[in-house]
Amino acid sequence: MLRLGRVNRDLCPVEIPENQEDVVCLIWLDSNMNNSKDYFVMQETLLELNPDVRLCTEVNQCIDLIKTLIHKRIVIIVCGDLSYEIVPDIHMFRSIVAIHIFCIDRKLHEPLLDKYEKIVEIFTDRQSLLESISETISFIEKQIYAFNLFGQKQKSVRDPPRGSASFLWHHLLIYVLRQLPQDEQSKKDMLDKCIDYYRDNKRELKKIQQFHQMYTSDKAIQWYTRDCFLYRLLNRALRTEDIDLLYSFRFFIIDLCNQLENNDCKRKSNKTISTLYRGQRISK
Template sequence: MGNKTGKNFFSQLWKRSSTNSSKFFLTIPSNEQIALETFLLVWLDPHVNTSDENRETQVKLRKVLTCLYTFDNVTTCEKWLKEYDANEKLILIVSGAYGNQIVPKVHYLPTIISIYVYCLDVNRNKTWSMDYSKVQSVVSDTDELLKQISMHQNNLENVEDSKALQTYSLDIKIASYTWYNLLLEILLSSDYLPSSSTFREFIQILREYCSNDEYGSSLITTFEKTYDSQDAVLWLTNDTPLVRFVNKALREQDINMLFVLRFLLIDIHKQLMKHQANSLHVFRIQQMMKSQMDHILANPGQILTFNGFLFASTDKNKLISTMKADDQFETVLVDIKATYRPGVASFAVLSDINSDISKQIGHEVLFMCDSIFRIGSLTLRNSIWVLELTLIGDNDLNELSKMKEQLKCDLNLCIISDLLHYCEKPDKAIAYCQRLSNELPKQHALMPRINKELSKTSRQTNSCK
């Protein structure tokens, strides 16, 4: 019962209604605002906020994607779209009359990845929209619109997952995956940071957002009282906004949000370790860019990492039956062999963790985030691309193994910021130092170095103004 209440909290809290151009944000300690999800909805219609039917449709749309901007004026919407420069990608829904006006002016914008014309006269609007490749569909039925956006959004999430796949040569001394792997080691272990209770921080973030919302505050209170660490994996197996939130943070290796989500990562890791499988042969469907496949074919024997959690299935044939062709991406059957030994990422059968987890195609086995694999063959078999992977661990990667041992010996948490600078990721390095400054006691031996790093950055920022 407690878990259902928790899931209900996220489902309801993040399906909040908005007017005009409102958006849901979480506020992190640095006062930087970030969007919860990778994809945002923008809806332009003269009656988007005044029609009862449209207001009901807004609620339904938020079941697909939480964040929705609404506009009832073409000029205002066009200006906003052209000035929008965040990393999130936009899905535009537009009425027929307004679509004919605005689509020619904004179709070129890289932030807009797809457009849906939601109108009464389908045939008329199909005529002009045929000239614009981003127009996915012209529909008049609300249920059909929701169905198409939902399917499209799932495909887009898969594409984003594929972009987070990274391949590396084994002879690279310091690969860019090293800092991320070490960061997760620090976040998951109790040996490095004073407290793992970021749950309270997460609650505080939500309370700040809902400070003037009595209903939202009551939902947060319910979640706070009923969250159970023993059911943490359940959060990943249900289609809630939290899943998209976690996936985005892991995909983008967002330092601040990884710290905030530390409690959840720890709880999931503990569940996987408790129910660790010995040996599994599993499969998953993965969309991959053609450039990624060309790189793998040209560079055999490399390693591949998944930034996020990895789901897989033991039922190869059932997975193959769900495969669909894609004009832009190759659909690949990933063949994974995993044997547990010290140093490899944890993995477990979901039904062993909790028998109440509903069985879904492709979601029977879970690997911990940042699993590392050795790439085997990539071959075309019976018109299906098959990529063979073998799970490997620290002992198979000498440099990573040495760094982890060194970290355990000297507890030098600044190794992450050093690696981030080495990998030319200064913004992440600063975010990491800011988090350490908040996490560590003021008398900690590393504080002088951390403060020096932050002070140096502050001077550089001021000199650029």
């Protein structure tokens, strides 16, 4: 199971390109990469998980590549042989979201896991590695989607992209929802709607109960990116432009917008420090 707490939460670039496709880049660094059938199958599987896959066999080659990937959120697989050499050099890159170490001897690389928080896990079998990568990419895509949709400061409503009717509809509606009171009644309205929708699903009802008991406003992004009722119902409401359902989610939408904006402010306040530390502009 992917330990999402170790995945870099600063997933969204400060400047997001108009073409949102392929924001996630998957890099595979392996010094033993060759044309064998096993490596070919692995490459094909990675391409199924993410359309943008880059292959590297040398540390310097990989670092140079990372520096060129502007506006990317990078997930990297590092072979055990090169992990101690490259992880210290790339860990502070803001574009690096998650590091997966793939090796034969887990114990040999455990000191890295304790020292570098972006290392998701150390894997010794391919299936577990691929499952973790799939979960990581899904997590990133959900948060980028939330940032694009709810992070209103990234674009001006006065200067929307072409074909912008849906853009304006979403942003104006979200603006209106954020003016409404956020109280216990708004929370109850949302949970009642969720309970009614999932009344025959014991698993989701349990998650709804957990939300009721444990949710705090600073956990909005964490809850939105979970595979649960919130993400499914909220995205359904947005996709179908269901105003009644979106109104029911006003309690959560307000928290999600606020947390995304707070994260954006933190990124901007850290921008100068990060640039000076690396000695160049790093993709945000």
